[in-house]
Amino acid sequence: MLITCVWICRVETTTGRSQPLNRFLDGLARHKHALMLMAAVMWFIPAAHALAAQKNITIGSLNTADQFLDAFEGFKSRMAELGYKEGQAVRYEYRNSKGNGERLRAMAQELVQQRMDMIVTTSTTGTVAAAKATKGTRIPVVFLSAANPQLLVKGFAGSGNNLAGISSASLELTAKRFELLKELVPNAKRMVMPVDPKGVNYQMIVEENREAAAKLGVTITELHVRGLEEIAPAMSAITRKKYDAVFSPADTLVSAGIDWVVKQANQEKLPTITALLVNVKRGCLATYASDYNALGRQGAVLADKILKGAKAAELPIEMPDKIKLSLNLKTAKAIGIKISKEMLLRADDVFE
DSSP: HHHHHHHHHHHTTSSSSSSHHHHHHHHHTTTTHHHHHHHHHHHHHHHHHHHHHHTTTTEEESSSSSGGGHHHHHHHHHHHHHOOTTTTTEEEEEEEEOOOOOOOHHHHHHHTTTTSEEEEEOOOHHHHHHHHHHHTTOOOOEEEEESGGGOOOOTTTOOOOSEEEOOTTTTGGGHHHHHHHHHTTTTOEEEEEEEOSSSSSSHHHHHHHHHHHHHOOOOEEEEEESSHHHHHHHHGOOOOOTTSEEEEEEEEHHHHTHHHHHHHHHHHTOOOOOOOOHHHTTOOOOEEEOHHHHHHHHHHHHHHHHHHHOGGGGGGGGGOSSEOOOOOOOOHHHHTOOOHHHHEEEEEEEOO
């Protein structure tokens, strides 16, 4: 715009008007390339600052077991689609406590000390740790899956704190999972449930399971495990003589040790119903559950809103977009259970 004005003025003054003015304008014209460069720099500086600010976004990923990592993969994928390219617009700091509570708390504190712009969690247990670590800071926490969001927020219309996220609806689906068990094994009446009595979801898990089981005439026996090292030896108590089925709840510790649970249950030819879709891939028989990858993608939209200025406290807690029925045919064959064609047609995921 400046260059255009200089050129017009020079044309008008070369018709016999003031020579000093012409000489001045001739000098400006000779330096038009410098002026153009200055204009370009003036335009580029704000854009460069914006890009630099975008590059400085650092997000901490706080996980409690491998089974929850699919949620964060979905989160990263959707974030990239929203313009947050990893290594360019955003950098991620990964942490996975793998069922170790002490390590989890240390990792949460570490992410806060490193001044993350945001912390993203994939389980209720991880979110509780992040909430405690970020208390008194301005770091928002986005949870991609919480079986029990009531522990975390003031209400579903808005958290009232630095948290925002998605409920996995895991506890609400307990009754559906027990109905699924009765459909697969109509005579099942005795169920064993490995669970961590120190886990953040313990009380709610017990209440939901007892209520759902009672309606279907199923009794539940809790098998307590308090550390990852206790899971393998504790599994010897799961036998066909004592139980008709196994239930793996939304428990971080049990999820971290699910391979031992599956090995013992399948060896005893007992069906294992799980709270996590990914555990069906790992040998559990069946579940009704939310897709963690989809939860992650859903959570990325919330994260984008917060990074653009929305307040986490004012965002409503969301429910899963889709619930899936998942079956493992290989496991069904191994333990001698026949799955009906009707159920196979209803299934969203069938693993063979």
